Amino acid sequence: MKLYSTNHQSSDVDLAEAVFRGLPPDNGLYMPTEFRPLPPTFWENVQNLSLQEIAFEIANALIGEDVPTEDLRQLINNAIDFTAPIVEVEANIYCLELFHGPSMAFKDFGARFMAALMSYFLQKSQKQIHILVATSGDTGGAVAQGFYKTPNIDVTILYPSGKVSDIQEKQLTTLGENVRALEVNGTFDDCQKLVKLAFLDKELTDKFDLASANSINIARLIPQAFYYVNAYAQLKKSGVDLPVVMSVPSGNFGNLSAGIIAWKLGLPVHKFIAATNVNKVVPAYLESGVYEPISPSLSTISNAMDVGNPSNFPRMKALLDNDLDTMRRLVVGYFYDDEATKVAMKDVFDRTGYVMCPHTAVAYLGLKAYTNTLSEPVSGVFFSTAHYAKFLDVVEEVVGKQDIPTRLSDLLSLEKQATPMSTEFSDFKAWLMANL
Ligand SMILES: *Cc1c(COP(=O)(O)O)cnc(C)c1O
Secondary structure: OOEEEOOOOOOOEOHHHHHHHOOOOOOOOEEEOOOOOOOHHHHHHHHHOOHHHHHHHHHHHHHOOOOOHHHHHHHHHHHOOOOOOEEEEEOOEEEEEOOOOOOOEOHHHHHHHHHHHHHHHHOOOOOOEEEEEEOOOHHHHHHHHHHOOOOOEEEEEEEEOOOOOHHHHHHHHOOOOOEEEEEEOOOHHHHHHHHHHHHHOHHHHHHOEEEEOOOOOHHHHOOHHHHHHHHHHHHHHOOOOOOEEEEEEOOOOHHHHHHHHHHHOOOOOOEEEEEEOOOOHHHHHHHHOOOOOOOOOOOOOOHHHOOOOOOOHHHHHHHOOOOHHHHHHHEEEEEOOHHHHHHHHHHHHHHHOOOOOHHHHHHHHHHHHHHOOOOOOOEEEEEEOEOHHHHHHHHHHHHOOOOOOHHHHHHHOOOOOOEEEOOOHHHHHHHHHHHO
16 A cells, blocks of 8 residues: 655655654645455445454455455454444434444544554564554543553553543543553643654654554544445345435544545445534535634534544545535535534434434434435434443433443543643653653
8 A cells, every 4th residue: 555645745655654654744644545446246245244344355455465364354353343333213314333442432443453553563573662642532542442552552641631521531541551641731732732742852752763643643544434334234234225324423534534435445325424513614615615724623512523623634635636526526514503412412312212422413413404405215324423421411411310331430430540740841751751
């Protein structure tokens, strides 16, 4: 697999280099130079394949040159060891549950696959890689779980003190082993700045092999294409034969970019819905053709999507030939405020008993808005990107007391282990020098 930079000022690289570099030197995003669609026989039989088998075929089509067949199969079986079922919530309206992984958010797909791929590339070397990652909540939990006990890799997670939920904090701070948490006395932006400065510090980068695990890494994107195809396979298996619409609750637009990759590999999707909260940069772009970042981003109850300048948007454009009309043919945008989101959570719960997290509710609303414009029936799939219990405060405020899965409630009794950290880079650097 060859990857180019969307800024076209850096040379092409192979997969291993793209994964360890994260970003090309010209600050673009790495993108595969070609997509070879899967053969018609694959699509005819896809309903008979498991998520892991589908994942293998897609990964093989994308990165088969970089990882030999049997190694790739094993890597996928280790990384994707959970399910992504669809649940029919209303007639022809399905929820794709992406929260059955260890951190109970869809970011587990990206984080576990990235960890497995890095570890595979490292196994023949004696190198020790140090991952630095700043989190506002969900990323940290998925990365912590994804890299836990991975040989040759350790992880340092920076999170803003008092600004993540109890469950999210416990997910970051209770694993131990090769995962360490720094509780920064500041905001998420302060955490991100410390990480950025570390990557620019020559003394640190000469001494240590540092790597990042944020959502622009191509290794986090590839595995997200798996569940789009698996969702289609499940619909086909249940005998549904209508055009398929998929609604994706979006922030940095990595998830939807992966959907477009699946489409380029041949996934028959009628439309994708780009559903956002009031950080509506992409729906507004689809409407007006003008891209206007929102700075600073607006705070909402679907806070994992509070992104005012989506980092994967250049990828989404590149996948669709940088052409607005091409994008408009495939993608429709809708956005919702917190009030509408809460109304949807309550309405769906009252009618069906199904509990949605706020992000999931945004996707549900986008799907319903679009299907209401159609005169022909379709199968609609809205993505649930997190288990509702990760956002328990707002969920219980809207729909009343709910059960917490034991995987999450067990965490609350574990002891938090985090090192306090100031927002001064000199303090962070001293800690890294002494502890990596
Ligand atoms: C990260 C996240 C999103 C946004 O996904 P993108 O790929 O950044 O668009 C949506 N929902 C939840 C729960 C998330 O954690």
